[in-house]
Amino acid sequence: MSETGQNTGQNGLVLAADGTPLKKSLARSLRVEKLRALALIAPLLLFVLFSFIWPIGEMLFRSVDNRDVGEVLPKTVAVLKDWDGTSGELPDETVYKAFTADMLVAIDAKQHTKLGRRLNYETSGISSLFRKSGRKIKKLDLETDGPFKEALIKIDKKWGDVETWKAIQTHSVKYTDGYYLAAIDMQRTPEGAAAQSEDKRIMMTLFKRTLWMSMIITGMCVLLGYPVAWILANLPARSANLLMILVLLPFWTSLLVRTSAWKVMLQQQGVINEVLVWLGMVADDSRLVIINNQFGTITAMTHILLPFMILPMYSVMQTIQPTYLRAAKSLGATNWTAFWRVYFPQSIPGIGAGSILVFILSIGYYITPEIVGGAKGVFISNRIAYHISSSGNWGLAAALGAILLAVVLVLYWVYDKIVGIDNVKLG
Amino acid sequence: MKFTKTFMATTALTMVAGIAGADHHMAKEMTIVSWGGAYSKSQLKAYHEPYSAKTGASIINDDSSAEAVAKLRAMNEAGNVTWDVVDVVAADAMRLCDEGLALEIDPDTMLADAPDGTKASADFGDLLVSECFIPSIVYSTTFGYRTDLVGDTPPTDVCAVFDTDAYPGKRSLEKRPINNMEWALLCDGVAKDKVYDVLATEEGQNQALAKLDTIKGDVVWWSAGADTPQLLADGEVIMGSTYNGRLFSVIEEQKQPVAMLWDAQVFDLDGWIIPAGLSPERQARALDYIMFATDTQRLADQAKYISYGPARLSSAPLVGKHAELGIDMAPHMPTDPNNAKNTFLYNYEFWADYRDDIDAKFQAWLAK
Structure with a gap:
């Protein structure tokens, strides 16, 4: 003990050179180290946080956000709470007066038409009701022009329709599950959640189709990519590199160009049909329909996503020792047994990595299905794109996106349970 | 150093020019x-x-x-x-x-x-x-047809689109309800001034979809304005809708055997x-x-x-x-009296109100 005396404190603690307990000193230096490491990754972390996590979170929040109604019509929402919509009777004068007061403020701030658009997602016709009535309500005076029930119904008879008020009441909550319901072919009605009428159900069809076709595309990529990756991994480096360029070539060509090229190939007056007719294999008047349907989408997307399958498979196969195969054969295995029992199991991590990549990429694709998919080969992402850029219903788009994200995470989890994520190797 | 000088000089010049010219x-x-x-x-x-x-x-x-x-x-x-x-x-x-x-x-x-x-x-x-x-x-959304693929009697009526007996072959329509629903109703006997009244009702929407259903198997759906010109030029379709300016360039600039069908063109702005x-x-x-x-x-x-x-x-x-x-x-103008004998004005109010609803229906119908 005495030898280490200068480094030991009174109560037996080991001390560092400067006299502080070693434990403390160690923790401090570790903390400094950690901070330094954090500082090193900070730029990337902040970048990812602000350009990726935060915007995505913000966008997903829109799927439940419904503050617009309450903010534009605060007084109306407050008094409308007490109204019983199921009675079939119109709300009384206080509601109409509160509504007129809210509208006068909203019209001044040009918020009423925005609200009309919002409510129109739920009930057709409200958009123009708010726009047209706005012009006339603007001229009303809150002091002198009452009673407002008659005044509003005179402006538009829809204000005398119980359904209009029910729509406002139903959708006046701050946070709504309405978008999520719409995303799974349901709707929020005054009576609660209900199924969407049958002729408007489209989302579940598209979700199922997206998953199903993505699986087929992934499967096709495995079938086509495996032999290619095998050849690449087993050729001498020189020829392998040359072939590798051919695999990578599509990466250097624009996605749109590749997709449009498939149009030229697959259409009825296209290359494939022309060749088949010329060879006499297909009659001129019964040319194959191989585009603007699911076949077109699967073909084009398999081609586009194939490199994402080949590359991880190739890098895993490169690490498999050829001696194993030789050993298996020298012990009496046939070619097939040697491949199936020895080689294939070792290449599974590559297949796993490629499949995850291809599958996740393909359920989010929308440009290719839009161009070659026709009516029956489009994905849920086409619907999301429509609601973002055409219909303006970002809440619904966000809900669809959130569901898609959840589906991917669930599938990832299932995959982890079955195959094990540790078995995935990118190289 | 030299770079900085040049840079500063340029900036100064730009600023002077900016102040003088604005x-x-x-x-x-x-x-x-x-x-x-x-x-x-x-x-x-x-x-x-x-x-x-x-x-x-x-x-x-x-x-x-x-x-x-x-x-x-x-x-x-x-x-x-x-x-x-x-x-x-x-x-x-x-x-x-x-x-x-x-x-x-x-x-x-x-x-x-x-x-x-x-x-x-x-x-x-x-x-x-x-x-x-x-x-x-x-501008107008209207039909063009292949002069060499429609036989001896070229179409003069928009309802030729729905007449697959007289004009067999594929036709291209836009992958959205707007315009298609109106044409379907017009060709199903609804008077022009009643089209939007009918389309506002559940039965009217079903009627339009039922009419479109009669040609569903013969339709190539487009989503970009350039699709129909390409489909016509390749002979993929015998007729198709698109913007009139696109058809003009197919006909006059690329000299393809295509002609305009101005009937029931839908005016838009x-x-x-x-x-x-x-x-x-x-x-x-x-x-x-x-x-x-x-x-x-x-x-x-x-x-x-x-x-x-x-x-x-x-x-x-x-x-x-x-x-x-x-x-x-x-x-060649859609507004020329010869072309505008029978026109249809896109109803903005109507589609602002009914687009979400009818589009859901239309997409569900397409997916069937």
Whole structure:
């Protein structure tokens, strides 16, 4: 003990050179180290946080956000709470007066038409009701022009329709599950959640189709990519590199160009049909329909996503020792047994990595299905794109996106349970 | 060192030039958003180049009109609107106006009078469909057909689209309910002035879909304006709908065996909006540009480059010949009396109200 005396404190603690307990000193230096490491990754972390996590979170929040109604019509929402919509009777004068007061403020701030658009997602016709009535309500005076029930119904008879008020009441909550319901072919009605009428159900069809076709595309990529990756991994480096360029070539060509090229190939007056007719294999008047349907989408997307399958498979196969195969054969295995029992199991991590990549990429694709998919080969992402850029219903788009994200995470989890994520190797 | 010096000198020069050249209350630079392609080119020739020559303002082009609503919304939320003038279709202008994203326009003070002194509000007339919208062209969505694939009796009636006995073969229609539903009802015996009343009802929507169902197997659905011209040129379809300007270029510029079927063409409008919330200097510049670019002569000039009709009444007589082909443009305008014997005006109010609803139905029908 005495030898280490200068480094030991009174109560037996080991001390560092400067006299502080070693434990403390160690923790401090570790903390400094950690901070330094954090500082090193900070730029990337902040970048990812602000350009990726935060915007995505913000966008997903829109799927439940419904503050617009309450903010534009605060007084109306407050008094409308007490109204019983199921009675079939119109709300009384206080509601109409509160509504007129809210509208006068909203019209001044040009918020009423925005609200009309919002409510129109739920009930057709409200958009123009708010726009047209706005012009006339603007001229009303809150002091002198009452009673407002008659005044509003005179402006538009829809204000005398119980359904209009029910729509406002139903959708006046701050946070709504309405978008999520719409995303799974349901709707929020005054009576609660209900199924969407049958002729408007489209989302579940598209979700199922997206998953199903993505699986087929992934499967096709495995079938086509495996032999290619095998050849690449087993050729001498020189020829392998040359072939590798051919695999990578599509990466250097624009996605749109590749997709449009498939149009030229697959259409009825296209290359494939022309060749088949010329060879006499297909009659001129019964040319194959191989585009603007699911076949077109699967073909084009398999081609586009194939490199994402080949590359991880190739890098895993490169690490498999050829001696194993030789050993298996020298012990009496046939070619097939040697491949199936020895080689294939070792290449599974590559297949796993490629499949995850291809599958996740393909359920989010929308440009290719839009161009070659026709009516029956489009994905849920086409619907999301429509609601973002055409219909303006970002809440619904966000809900669809959130569901898609959840589906991917669930599938990832299932995959982890079955195959094990540790078995995935990118190289 | 040398670099820094040059750099500073250049900056100083630019600043001096900037101060000397500017109308001090107007921004020197502006970003104009449009559709790209031949359409942007026609605007460049007819509007941008003369405007820059006259005022010295420099114009940056951005081909983002297709996503204008989504992008303007995002810019507005971020509080940084980088666009000064945006070319949009009337329906989008209405939406932007509804959402408070576009500046309201007073046509009589902010737009030029016609040469004979007619006020702008009268010169544009009914085409001022929204408080924020300054129309510049009338375009139409109509059909073109392959002259060599339709037999001896070329179609003259839009209902030929639904007549697969007389005109067997594929036809291309846009992958959305707008226009298709109207044509279906027209060809199912609904009177023209009743179409939107019928379409507002559940039965009417089903009736239109049932009519479309009769040709569903023969339809190639398009989503980009360039699809139908390509499909017609390749002989993939025998007839198809698209914008009339696209058909003009297939027929006159590419000399394909295609002809126009003007019957029941649907008129639509395209024009400008100014985003709300610009700084006073930029707004002044945008308004100055709009005043110039939508006057009678400028609108007529654009028709030299593309076959869309000018939105002002007073521009029609000034429409001349195509700038490169030298052919008379008037007969190619959707508004020409010979072409406009039977037309249909897109009902903006109706589609603003019913689009979400009918689109869901239409997509569900497509997926069946």
